[in-house]
Amino acid sequence: MKYPQVIVDLIEDFKKLPSIGTKTAERLVMFLYSQSSVEDLNLMADNLVKLKQSVHKCPVCGNLTEGELCDICQDDSRDKQVIMVVETIKDLFVIERLGEFRGVYHVLGGAISFSNGIGVDDLAISDLLKRIKDNNIKEVILATNANVDGETTARYIKALIDDSCLVTRIAHGLPVGSDMQYADEMTLLKALEGRRDY
Numbered sequence: 343m344k345y346p347q348v349i350v351d352l353i354e355d356f357k358k359l360p361s362i363g364t365k366t367a368e369r370l371v372m373f374l375y376s377q378s379s380v381e382d383l384n385l386m387a388d389n390l391v392k393l394k395q396s397v398h399k400c401p402v403c404g405n406l407t408e409g410e411l412c413d414i415c416q417d418d419s420r421d422k423q424v425i426m427v428v429e430t431i432k433d434l435f436v437i438e439r440l441g442e443f444r445g446v447y448h449v450l451g452g453a454i455s456f457s458n459g460i461g462v463d464d465l466a467i468s469d470l471l472k473r474i475k476d477n478n479i480k481e482v483i484l485a486t487n488a489n490v491d492g493e494t495t496a497r498y499i500k501a502l503i504d505d506s507c508l509v510t511r512i513a514h515g516l517p518v519g520s521d522m523q524y525a526d527e528m529t530l531l532k533a534l535e536g537r538r539d540y
């Protein structure tokens with residue numbers, strides 16, 4: 343006995359997602375079949391198609407957007423002279439959820455990693471330098487992760503920026519070797535407040 347082909351195919355689709363094995367995939371597909379209306383599924387299918395059709399990276403900061411620029415870059419109340427440099431869009435959202443930071447971001451797209459073969463050219467570092475040069479930036483906050491790769495990246499960027507603007511690093515309170523995504527809100531808030539010259 344085999345599932346109908348559509349179900350078999352969908353199970354395979356779900357299994358391509360991170361942390362989803364056969365059993366979970368099976369459960370998700372059966373849930374969609376038994377619990378969702380046709381309208382729900384149509385909407386979901388539409389959104390899946392739109393995910394790649396209408397979402398793109400903000401040309402200024404690398405955040406995700408459906409518009410020309412992202413909401414943060416478009417927001418006039420934010421201080422465009424203060425840039426927080428993060429590794430990933432996920433990190434940007436972690437900081438943004440705190441609701442404390444009123445500057446703008448720059449998403450690198452990862453960190454320099456000798457072990458994973460990620461070099462300077464794989465990251466949005468030259469874009470960052472150009473942005474600093476062209477926009478009279480007051481402060482660059484290096485909010486890369488507190489692990490070897492994050493630290494290497496922060497040092498590299500600091501060396502390139504030189505003395506053209508204030509460079510700070512959020513490190514205080516963040517446990518060494520930790521990813522920002524896993525830090526709790528209080529720790530992150532302290533890390534943000536306790537940033538210091540780098």
Ligand SMILES: [Zn+2]
Nearest residue numbers: 400403412415
């Ligand atoms: Zn943006």
